[in-house]
Each structure stands twice: as C-alpha cells, then as structure tokens.
Amino acid sequence: MAATVHDVARVAGVSIKTVSNVIHEFPHVRPTTRAKVLAAIEQLGYRPNLSARSLRSGRTGVIGLIVPELRLSYFAELTDAVIKAAERHGQVVLVEQTNGDRARELEALNSPRVKFSDGVLFSPLGMGVDDVAALNVSYPLVLLGERIFGGPVDHVTMQNVQAARTATEHLIAQGRRRIAVVGAHEGEVIGSAGLRLAGYTEALAASGIEFDPALIAYTTLWHRANGATAMREFLATGVQFDAVFALNDTLALGAMRVLQESGMRIPEDVAVIGFDDLDEARYTLPALSTVDPGRTEIAETAVRVLLERITGAAKDQPPREFLAEYSVVVRESSALA
C-alpha cells in the first residue's frame, strides 16, 4: 500500500509532526532533520493522501465545472480558459456535461458527485428563469451564461444585448438593410438567443430599419447543421437579404457553407457576422467576422469570484453580477475591401 506520514516518520526516525512540518515548509525545522525526512519521503515514494487532507481541512482544491458539451467549441474554449484560470489559483477542475438538458442540469446541481469540489461553476442551457430556486444550493455556486438573471448567486456573463447591437450596427454601417438572423429561439426572451435578438432589433430601430419577421430563422441547438438548414430554408423561400447575423459562430459557419454552395459571394452579396470568436473563425474562408464576448475574462472572473465565496472573502456580499468587455472583430466576411 501507499506510504503514510507514519511510515515516513518511522523511516526518518522522527515523529509525524516533524514530517508534517517538513511537508508544509514550516520554518523551524533543523536542516539535518529536514534532509532525513525528505530522504524518507523520496525513498518511500510518499504522496500525501488528499482525501485525508481535505477531510481535515474542509477544502479539496477542486472546483466543478458543469457545461453542456465539450463538442460545442464555445464550451471547449471556455473550459480551456477555466482550467487555465483555476490553475493559476492552484485549483484543479472537475468537468461534468449535461448536454444542455434541463433535467440533467438540475440533477448535476444536486449530484453528490459534484460535492467533491469546493464550489461549482455552472453553465446551464436548458434551465430557465423558472428554475431559479434550484440555484439555492448549500455549496458555493457561480452562474455562467444568460439563461438566468437575478438569481441567488454570483453571475458572470457577457453583454449580449449590447454586443449584438454593435454587431448589427456594424452590418448597417456597411450599407446592409436586409439583415437575416440565424438561430433565434421561438418565444425566448432571456437566454443568448433572446438577448442577442433583442440587440439586433434595437440596432434596427435605432437606424429606422423595419423589422421583418421573414428574416428571422429559428433553430433549436446551435450546431453547424442547423445554421446550414436555416440558410437553405431562407434560400428556398426566396426572401431577399444582404447580410446575416448568426447568433453564434458555429451557426455562421453552417450558413456560410450553404451560401457558398448556392453561389453567393461573401461579403459582396451577403455579409456575415457571427458571435463567440472561436479560434476557427479566424481560419475559415472568408475569415468570419464575429463578436469576442470576453470569454477569457469570463473564465478568470468566474474562478476568482468562486474562490472568494469558497474562502469566505466575499461572505457578506449579496449576489453579484459581472459583465465582461466585448468587442466586434471585423474580418473578411463582413468587410467590403
């Protein structure tokens, strides 16, 4: 079996307290003693048992991250950023996937498995404002995304409405007037789709452009295939448009593919802009214009805020709301030379 502090102490000829002192780099240990202990640790291949340590300390050094699916590039890149941010704080990340399914999200929140972590970052997709009560959990929880606002926990998110409005204004500034939207969710008000659509309509209104329901394509999940399907339906109906605002990059890529297949030129015939600033948006042909929603900042803020709750540093604070800075990234797909 694995060596314990007792084994180390015995081999080194000291007490376990001394071993502990060495491990924790207590200042007052005689160099010779320290050397003996280190030698014993080396010899036995001793590794502290983290279960025991955390039972004692009440902390595990693990934070949970609950996301829909790593297959969705946005969440892969978010998870990447969260792991890196956590690492800077000496924390390690346990990742659970919910598939964006409401029932699984609710279950994940109550799953004892997640209790291994000191706290949880939660990015729901299926849950909505009606489920806000489910966020009342007994462990530190930080909410991500835009499904739920005004909940009982800290919330880190992006400026969806503002950013979508700026993106739309960019298209309008390019002289576009018939701007199609891909990826709306029927009847949604809160949520990425609803908020981004709101930003779009705000921009139209501010420019005196009439909102045309025929230009709004509804999809369920934001997969590439849905962007493609939505675009095929636009083309089939014969509705005229000179720009596309895809509510995320993945949809944009699917839509671009269909536009190109049909012989449309991007951006000459149709300008396209996405949302998320995925790595791949930079390398498509044409390179995809998009909105950088501040993903890295979101990850860093989320980890920092969660740790403030875990350590109690933010004990007396009411639930807080953090908004990351966004920027519109103009690339080839929306910029006439």
Place this chain on the structure above:
Amino acid sequence: MAATVHDVARVAGVSIKTVSNVIHEFPHVRPTTRAKVLAAIEQLGYRPNLSARSLRSGRTGVIGLIVPELRLSYFAELTDAVIKAAERHGQVVLVEQTNGDRARELEALNSPRVKFSDGVLFSPLGMGVDDVAALNVSYPLVLLGERIFGGPVDHVTMQNVQAARTATEHLIAQGRRRIAVVGAHEGEVIGSAGLRLAGYTEALAASGIEFDPALIAYTTLWHRANGATAMREFLATGVQFDAVFALNDTLALGAMRVLQESGMRIPEDVAVIGFDDLDEARYTLPALSTVDPGRTEIAETAVRVLLERITGAAKDQPPREFLAEYSVVVRESSALA
C-alpha cells in the same frame, strides 16, 4: 455547517449505523425507521462528505485526464467522449492541461493534485520514448496517443500507420500521384506525425509511386494556421501536386483555405483528406474527407481498462495494447463526382 451522519441520527432518533444502513440501502432496515431517517436527511439537507467516504474506502470515484489543450478540437472531442464513458461507469473526470509541453507533462504525472483521482488517463504530446520511465508511477495509469509505445502501462491508441496508408491509397485510387503531406515532424518516427507519414510512404511504395521530399511540409503544432502556412509555402515554391494528405483535420482546414484563396478547385485540382473526423469536417465547404480513428472506442476502452486496473480486476495482466478500429470517411474534398 453541513450536516453529518451524527446530525441525521440525532434528528431521526437512531444511531449512525442505521443512518448508514439507509444510505447504503441495506436490506434489513424496518420501513418506519427508514422513513424517519430519510425525513431527517431531507430536513437537514444532508449530503455525505465524499472526502471522508473516500478516505475510508480508498476510492474517490474520480479519474484524471491529462491532455494537451481543449482548444485543440481533437482533445475537446476526446475529453467529451471520456467524460461520457466515465459517467456510464459512475465516475467523474478531472481534467488537466499540459499544453503539450514535455516538462508540464512530466510534472502533471507527479503532481499530487492528480492523486485525487483513483487513476489517470494520460495523453502526452511532448514526451517521447526516452521518457518511458516516467510512466512508472504508483497509481493506475493508462496511456493514450502515439508518443510512447511499449511502456510499463496499458496503452490505448489508434492504427495510425494502417489508417494513413488507407487514406493515401484512397487518394491514389482517385488517380492522384503527386500527394503532398502537411504536418510532418522533422525526424520523428514515433508519434502521430511520424506514424502517419510512414503509412503514407507505405502506400506510395505499394503503388510504385516515388517518394518526393519536396512534397512534405513540416510544421510544429497542428493548428489551423500552420496548415495554412505550409500550403502557402507549397504554392510559393511552385511544386506541383494533385492531392494533399493533411496529418490532421485542423491542418487540412487551414490548407484548404489557402488552396481556395489561390483559386484552386477542391477536389478537381487538388483532392484533400485529413485525419481525426472532427465534427466540423462534416460542415466545411467542400466537406472534408478524413479518417475516423475510432475516438469513441478509444475513450470507452481507456476508461474500462483504467477501471480494471483500479479495481484490481486486471491485477495480474502485463501491460496491454489496445487498437481502435478506424475507417476512411470519404466526403466531397477527395471524391470526384
């Protein structure tokens, strides 16, 4: 503070053993007693402390996954598959990133943080055969990828040489003779790049096509930008080619973009095939032909094999090698209508 078994026992008016019996669904508990205990659990919001439980049981139910970067789609999709496979076995996954950096990989193997898990799935990129000794760790470890073979641990990988050979043969069957390679690693023999290149040369030899070093592009990391750069260099040198075998899909996408920019038609002028079968390969324009290396099978096998080691079910087995089934997925980028 959080409730413990003692609190539950007190509220229910029973002993902690009875509480434990209820939690573990021991058969011989009187229904009325059981109900009382469940009520107390509910009332107190009791959740078992997993640190204590795992200290006792020696198992955490956590498996570690060490990968280069989730930003690389291949690893995002692999991680997705691993989490899903682990979930089927009631395990949860702790993800660490190494950036593919050798030093960080070595450190991750010895990091006590990873010791929280019962065992580890390790996918190195920077380490090589010379580092095989570092795999001698004191916890269950399963190796993924193709950087190290014949190590002291179970290894789950793909049939790189065979699959690359089949992919190349597919291009040859389409009548291509000047097949460029994108993504080779200078001097590498073991590793995805080396093995896939070997499959390529095998296919050429079998068809009596001469190997032309001018057709091999070397890159460091397999990012899209490198595929693009490699292709630009090909075009600059003026070397003739009628097909491209990109050693992974991401490189293929970068290369395709440059080919299209330069006015080449895919697949008429240049056929392109990648490797990995990423989700996105299905939705590019043209849809990318690729090799499905059996990622899901790899994830499932890896989790199963690791659990066999953790539980001791495979205690007496020597290190084993598992190869997933692969298949060439022919799409538009390599198939003349």
Place this chain on the structure above:
DNA sequence: GTGAAAGCGCTAACAA
C-alpha cells in the same frame, strides 16, 4: 434490526 466504537491519513493545538 440497531448501537458502540475503531480507524482510514492527515493537521494542528498543545506539551515538552
């Protein structure tokens, strides 16, 4: 069918 008590490996208060 239920209770009492030991101990998993570690940390830290207290003693020496």
Place this chain on the structure above:
DNA sequence: TTGTTAGCGCTTTCAC
C-alpha cells in the same frame, strides 16, 4: 525544535 494526541465524517466489525 520536536512529540503526543484529538478529531475531520464516514464505514464497518462486532455486540446486543
């Protein structure tokens, strides 16, 4: 400067 010891919350053996 180092040693002794009491738990952290849980499971489980052994009594009752």
